[in-house]
Amino acid sequence: MTHFINGEWLDGQGPLFQSLNPANNLVVWQGNSANAAQVDNAVAAARAAQLDWYLAGLGARLAVIERFKALLEQNKESMAELIANETGKPLWETRTEAAAMIGKVGLSINAYNERTGVKESDTPAGRAVLRHKPHGVVAVFGPYNFPGHLPNGHIVPALIAGNTVVLKPSELTPAVSEKALKLWQQAGLPDGVINLVQGELETGKALASHNGIDGLFFTGSSRTGHLLHQQHGGQPGKILALEMGGNNPLIVREVSDVRGAVHDIIQSAFISSGQRCTCARRLYVPRTTQGDEIVARLITATEAIHVAQQDATPAPFISSMISAQAAQQMVAAQAQLVSLGGTILTALTQLKPDTGLVRPGIVDVTAIAELPDEEYFGPLLQLIRYDAFDDAIAMANNTRYGLSAGLLADDRAEWDYFLPRSRAGIVNWNKQITGAAGSAPFGGIGASGNHRASAYYAADYCAYPVASMESDQVSFPASLSPGLTID
Ligand SMILES: NC(=O)c1ccc[n+]([C@@H]2O[C@H](COP(=O)([O-])OP(=O)(O)OC[C@H]3O[C@@H](n4cnc5c(N)ncnc54)[C@H](O)[C@@H]3O)[C@@H](O)[C@H]2O)c1
Numbered sequence: 296m297t298h299f300i301n302g303e304w305l306d307g308q309g310p311l312f313q314s315l316n317p318a319n320n321l322v323v324w325q326g327n328s329a330n331a332a333q334v335d336n337a338v339a340a341a342r343a344a345q346l347d348w349y350l351a352g353l354g355a356r357l358a359v360i361e362r363f364k365a366l367l368e369q370n371k372e373s374m375a376e377l378i379a380n381e382t383g384k385p386l387w388e389t390r391t392e393a394a395a396m397i398g399k400v401g402l403s404i405n406a407y408n409e410r411t412g413v414k415e416s417d418t419p420a421g422r423a424v425l426r427h428k429p430h431g432v433v434a435v436f437g438p439y440n441f442p443g444h445l446p447n448g449h450i451v452p453a454l455i456a457g458n459t460v461v462l463k464p465s466e467l468t469p470a471v472s473e474k475a476l477k478l479w480q481q482a483g484l485p486d487g488v489i490n491l492v493q494g495e496l497e498t499g500k501a502l503a504s505h506n507g508i509d510g511l512f513f514t515g516s517s518r519t520g521h522l523l524h525q526q527h528g529g530q531p532g533k534i535l536a537l538e539m540g541g542n543n544p545l546i547v548r549e550v551s552d553v554r555g556a557v558h559d560i561i562q563s564a565f566i567s568s569g570q571r572c573t574c575a576r577r578l579y580v581p582r583t584t585q586g587d588e589i590v591a592r593l594i595t596a597t598e599a600i601h602v603a604q605q606d607a608t609p610a611p612f613i614s615s616m617i618s619a620q621a622a623q624q625m626v627a628a629q630a631q632l633v634s635l636g637g638t639i640l641t642a643l644t645q646l647k648p649d650t651g652l653v654r655p656g657i658v659d660v661t662a663i664a665e666l667p668d669e670e671y672f673g674p675l676l677q678l679i680r681y682d683a684f685d686d687a688i689a690m691a692n693n694t695r696y697g698l699s700a701g702l703l704a705d706d707r708a709e710w711d712y713f714l715p716r717s718r719a720g721i722v723n724w725n726k727q728i729t730g731a732a733g734s735a736p737f738g739g740i741g742a743s744g745n746h747r748a749s750a751y752y753a754a755d756y757c758a759y760p761v762a763s764m765e766s767d768q769v770s771f772p773a774s775l776s777p778g779l780t781i782d
């Protein structure tokens with residue numbers, strides 16, 4: 296039973312597909328995808344459940360959501376193991392993903408109350424009340440790289456606000472969503488409040504184009520996000536939140552702690568095998584003696600990174616990419632950069648054929664006049680040497696994306712100079728550019744997002760404001776507008 300529609304687990308009527316552990320190719324999950332009629336049923340179930348879920352009130356909704364949180368807490372180790380198994384990410388890291396799912400509940404409740412909720416004030420014209428209402432039925436699309444945390448980051452705030460949900464997870468990670476849905480079911484979520492439809496492109500298209508949805512919350516690639524944006528053109532009544540990719544720059548200046556800088560570069564570029572939207576893709580290092588030292592130490596430290604299967608002992612820093620195909624795409628991206636004039640400083644290599652196990656690589660692309668503005672979603676860092684800070688900033692901003700950016704510099708004046716000139720939604724100083732906090736907004740500009748930031752600001756796109764002027768009774772005013780006589 297693979298789909299959860301109106302409180303029931305059902306078999307799919309579409310094509311068979313499966314997910315594999317990309318480090319050993321063992322099957323983790325398989326099932327038939329949902330066809331268009333099943334997507335229809337899921338949207339209808341969400342519609343039928345929506346008003347009661349909203350009218351149940353915030354207290355009743357939070358009671359279920361808090362039970363879900365408690366169940367996640369009880370099941371966090373098995374959740375982390377499943378995420379590791381299905382994505383290939385190391386277990387230490389997927390434990391942090393499970394913890395982020397738990398933490399999302401408290402953060403989202405705070406955000407709901409702080410940013411939306413109900414606010415009252417007395418004005419000369421009467422009592423002003425601001426309330427927030429749910430949009431209705433929202434479709435949630437998740438990526439494979441955080442199959443638990445990122446869909447959860449849309450679902451929890453959507454439910455708090457009183458929406459009902461149809462979830463379509465990545466076809467590469469169906470098992471994680473199935474497990475999360477079982478916990479929601481166990482938490483006592485009323486039938487139809489969340490529905491799960493699994494599948495590949497056809498299922499995604501059927502849901503994204505469904506007339507019955509009031510909103511679509513998407514986290515995934517810029518390519519898919521742009522398609523969805525086009526598809527929703529001319530429908531201003533539907534809320535579309537797009538969290539997409541990046542081609543993120545990190546600029547190095549003079550620093551006193553070179554090892555600290557190398558650490559922040561590695562954490563920015565290679566964590567999760569480079570499969571984070573915030574990962575540094577382009578590293579700008581000055582043509583100075585210290586710049587040479589940073590590059591040399593970075594190469595040594597990159598070559599020393601322990602890469603092994605997700606549950607290996609001792610624990611690896613990175614494990615497998617999502618698939619052997621993704622690994623091969625990174626090998627091909629590296630070859631493309633070399634063909635354009637890049638020089639490999641340390642080679643990205645697929646460790647075992649037919650697996651996603653990849654050793655990270657660094658390519659010096661300084662000689663490439665027109666660097667492709669692509670998100671290479673893997674552990675491949677492009678290095679650019681520069682002379683003037685202004686040149687580095689101009690090159691860093693020369694991208695259609697705008698998700699994250701960073702500066703490593705001891706000089707505060709350089710940070711003050713960089714910050715207003717940078718073009719990104721997450722801009723860090725002397726910190727890695729991955730690992731954003733759920734207590735902050737999270738989103739980018741340009742091809743990275745449509746100004747509907749997620750994480751703490753997800754509350755904003757999960758509800759719309761309703762402004763009311765209220766009085767307990769109708770009353771005749773002390774003075775009338777000119778030209779009015781009312782006896
Ligand atoms: N900004 C963020 O918050 C954020 C977070 C994580 C990942 N990402 C980005 O996500 C990408 C990696 O994830 P991915 O490869 O799973 O993304 P993807 O775009 O391939 O898929 C995302 C989801 O959309 C669905 N989908 C794909 N094509 C569709 C279509 N035409 N119609 C409807 N649905 C469709 C997929 O099945 C999946 O559920 C990277 O680009 C990464 O930068 C962004």
Ligand SMILES: O=CCC[C@H](NC(=O)CCC(=O)O)C(=O)O
Nearest residue numbers: 571572573729730731732733750
């Ligand atoms: O791959 C993209 C997400 C990366 C991750 N960002 C977050 O977890 C945002 C915070 C949240 O959604 O709660 C990161 O920055 O590493």
